[in-house]
Amino acid sequence: MGEAPAFIVDNLQNGNGFSNGFSLKSRDCETTTVIGDKTYVIAGSDESIGVKIYDRSTGNWLIPAVRGIEPRPCKGHSAVLLNEDRILVIKKGSSSDDCLWFLEVDTPYVREQKKVVGAEVVAWSKGVIGNVEKPVVITGPSGVGKGTLISMLMKEFPSMFGFSVSHTTRAPRAMEKDGVHYHFTERSVMEKAIKDGKFLEFASVHGNLYGTSVEAVEAVADAGKRCILDIDVQGARSVRASPLDAIFIFICPPSMEELEERLRARGTETEDQILKRLRNAKEEIKQGKSSGIFDHILYNDKLEECYENLKKHLGLDGSIATNHQTSPKGIDLPADHSVSKVANKVIIKCGAAEGKASKNLMVLDVSSLKGGAPGRTRGLQVYTVDSFSDGLNGVNKLS
Numbered sequence: 182m183g184e185a186p187a188f189i190v191d192n193l194q195n196g197n198g199f200s201n202g203f204s205l206k207s208r209d210c211e212t213t214t215v216i217g218d219k220t221y222v223i224a225g226s227d228e229s230i231g232v233k234i235y236d237r238s239t240g241n242w243l244i245p246a247v248r249g250i251e252p253r254p255c256k257g258h259s260a261v262l263l264n265e266d267r268i269l270v271i272k273k274g275s276s277s278d279d280c281l282w283f284l285e286v287d288t289p290y291v292r293e294q295k296k297v298v299g300a301e302v303v304a305w306s307k308g309v310i311g312n313v314e315k316p317v318v319i320t321g322p323s324g325v326g327k328g329t330l331i332s333m334l335m336k337e338f339p340s341m342f343g344f345s346v347s348h349t350t351r352a353p354r355a356m357e358k359d360g361v362h363y364h365f366t367e368r369s370v371m372e373k374a375i376k377d378g379k380f381l382e383f384a385s386v387h388g389n390l391y392g393t394s395v396e397a398v399e400a401v402a403d404a405g406k407r408c409i410l411d412i413d414v415q416g417a418r419s420v421r422a423s424p425l426d427a428i429f430i431f432i433c434p435p436s437m438e439e440l441e442e443r444l445r446a447r448g449t450e451t452e453d454q455i456l457k458r459l460r461n462a463k464e465e466i467k468q469g470k471s472s473g474i475f476d477h478i479l480y481n482d483k484l485e486e487c488y489e490n491l492k493k494h495l496g497l498d499g500s501i502a503t504n505h506q507t508s509p510k511g512i513d514l515p516a517d518h519s520v521s522k523v524a525n526k527v528i529i530k531c532g533a534a535e536g537k538a539s540k541n542l543m544v545l546d547v548s549s550l551k552g553g554a555p556g557r558t559r560g561l562q563v564y565t566v567d568s569f570s571d572g573l574n575g576v577n578k579l580s
């Protein structure tokens with residue numbers, strides 16, 4: 182990390198607008214982080230946060246495409262480089278669950294997006310303190326009972342699980358509500374959003390487009406819940422290749438005859454659609470069993486038995502010590518703080534500007550980061566150290 186050369190700051194102060202954010206004329210704060218030949222300038226105003234890159238090797242300014250959901254504006258920020266591939270951004274005076282963000286500049290996801298876009302890309306990912314349970318991906322052929330099993334889980338554990346509401350171009354069924362079962366979307370709108378990098382995964386399934394938006398997964402994480410995704414095999418493959426770090430479960434029918442009976446009894450598809458879904462089911466089951474994507478394969482013959490098995494694999498039957506969901510905790514970070522980094526620890530001194538002898542210290546351990554863009558960065562550990570002047574007194578672990 183380092184300061185931007187004076188001419189960079191001059192250039193910015195001359196009111197160079199950011200096409201990905203805002204005009205710098207109204208900025209409150211900017212930080213510069215040097216990585217190799219590039220200087221990342223993150224500038225915040227009371228309207229937005231923008232990113233601009235100065236490339237010393239060419240002498241050019243670059244305006245990157247921005248992936249992920251951007252942080253809300255704040256009253257200034259601090260920036261610390263981590264592992265050469267991401268910048269930790271600490272927002273000043275922000276709410277406790279919204280003060281830690283990562284600007285990814287060279288992670289595998291960003292590198293892949295650079296290839297897609299053919300230009301410079303950066304990606305935002307919000308930091309979540311503590312160990313939130315892994316998301317759960319549930320896959321299986323149409324009519325096998327995925328939705329039924331997920332409803333049972335959500336009913337028994339309403340505060341533990343949150344459903345990732347997918348987008349689809351298919352028409353709603355009679356009882357389906359927009360925004361609850363799916364976000365029902367025009368194909369052109371969805372295709373544009375996919376192009377803009379708003380989707381974690383998407384696939385063409387039974388003739389329609391389906392996809393999981395980054396926002397859908399983040400909304401569940403923000404509610405402090407464990408995310409459940411009901412997606413097809415292609416989607417599961419994409420999520421497996423993403424940083425989401427989920428548990429993958431494939432549900433098999435006891436037989437093709439039983440699958441057909443369930444699909445017909447549900448009565449939600451036309452004859453043509455039923456036949457199409459049954460044809461696709463054979464290939465999906467083959468891939469589910471052989472692709473190596475799935476951690477567990479469950480047979481949904483007797484519903485109650487399958488449900489008990491599912492709970493067992495999610496550590497919900499009391500046999501595994503992960504059955505208590507802990508909501509991610511936040512920290513109350515005052516506007517007035519300074520930041521430094523020692524190895525895998527980021528040291529945040531609160532009350533630094535007041536020149537008091539006695540200050541509070543927060544230590545942010547970033548050694549076990551998981552996930553990242555597109556989505557949340559999990560595994561942040563925070564310790565507070567109360568009232569120190571010469572040495573460290575009481576140490577409290579927050580997560």
Ligand SMILES: Nc1ncnc2c1ncn2[C@@H]1O[C@H](COP(=O)(O)OP(=O)(O)OP(=O)(O)O)[C@@H](O)[C@H]1O
Pocket residue numbers: 321322323324325326327328329330443444446447481482483484485
């Ligand atoms: N074990 C079971 N035995 C008998 N019927 C079942 C069983 N599990 C689910 N069903 C029934 O099968 C039908 C299909 O189930 P469900 O809608 O949950 O499937 P799905 O896998 O979510 O399908 P889709 O992928 O098309 O959304 C429903 O009518 C449901 O009540």
Ligand SMILES: Nc1nc2c(ncn2[C@@H]2O[C@H](COP(=O)(O)O)[C@@H](O)[C@H]2O)c(=O)[nH]1
Pocket residue numbers: 320321322323327347348351382383384386387391392393411412413414415416417
């Ligand atoms: N790849 C994705 N597949 C999805 C998503 N949402 C649902 N699905 C799968 O589509 C089929 C059909 O669903 P239906 O509601 O029309 O019966 C089913 O296998 C779902 O799992 C998604 O976001 N991405």
